[in-house]
Amino acid sequence: MLKLNRVHHIAIICSDYQISRHFYTGILGLEIVGEVYREERDSYKLDLKVGDQYQIELFSFPHPPERPSRPEASGLRHLAFEVDDLDASKALLEEHGVSVEPVRVDEFTGKRFTFFADPDGLPLELYEK
Template identity: 65%
Template sequence: MLQLAHVHHVAVICSDYEASKRFYTEVLGLKVVREVYRAERESYKLDLALGEQYLIELFSFPAPPPRVSQPEAAGLRHLAFAVPNLDAALAELDRLQIAHEPVRTDEYTGKRFSFFFDPDGLPLELYEV
């Protein structure tokens, strides 16, 4: 068995780097750890943290192919963020005019959650803890 310690990061490839950078930093509130432009790949790499936890690597590439991204599609399902108050988080999304799905309740834990999407349609979840 592998001796895994924890998830280190999630890598996301975006189609519009500036729009995604704004979304992840200004809407989600992630902080920039490092931003580099890799000329040989015509690609930006933006390292983002949530609090002190390194979390997301945001990449841009010229003309990335589209990917199916509905929460129930095969492959990576979604990226989930814990929130202390789901209603407050959804109100903030409403204020920012970011659409979200109706609130659902996890049938096993009784916890409430909702999905919304990043600028490329990547499903993101807010999970009330």
Template identity: 60%
Template structure:
């Protein structure tokens, strides 16, 4: 018997709980260039929720939750390993990030795709990747 495949069409968003909401919002919007779609303060939770997007429709949800516990986030910890962003000119983006005080690891070459990539971190230490197209 043939089974039907799920009709998944792609990712809608990735959600991030921030330790410092204002700092993370500035990082993702002012440095990485995401645009704010919607932002709401949820009084009953004493929490902000901000929907932000890149030009291709990729979205992040930023949350603030008072007292949220820290989570191990090194690339080899179980769970989400990293979030990768597509770029055309990796050196340009690295230079832009460096101008804003964001350090990137040395550029590596993917041994299978032969594409160049590097890692950096958001204000909470979440691993982010630049992947050259």
């Protein structure tokens, strides 16, 4: 049987690099680990630190095809981030003009959560610790 140690990274392809770069660093506050422009591909790769264990790789490519994400298309459903204070996190997103759904409660864990989207409509979740 295969032994997987942990999730190494999550790769996201964006349609507008500068807008997504600002969203993930300036609004979500992810720390930049490294940034590379690959001229032969006309593509950026931005490595972002999420906590002490995970990393997001943000890629740009010229004219990437759109991916259906709603309602409940097959494939990746959403990416969830754990936060200490859901209300403060939601308020901060809204201060930056990000539309955030009403807070819900997970019927199994009793934890509060909400959804919002990145600039390309990728569903993102905030899940309270």
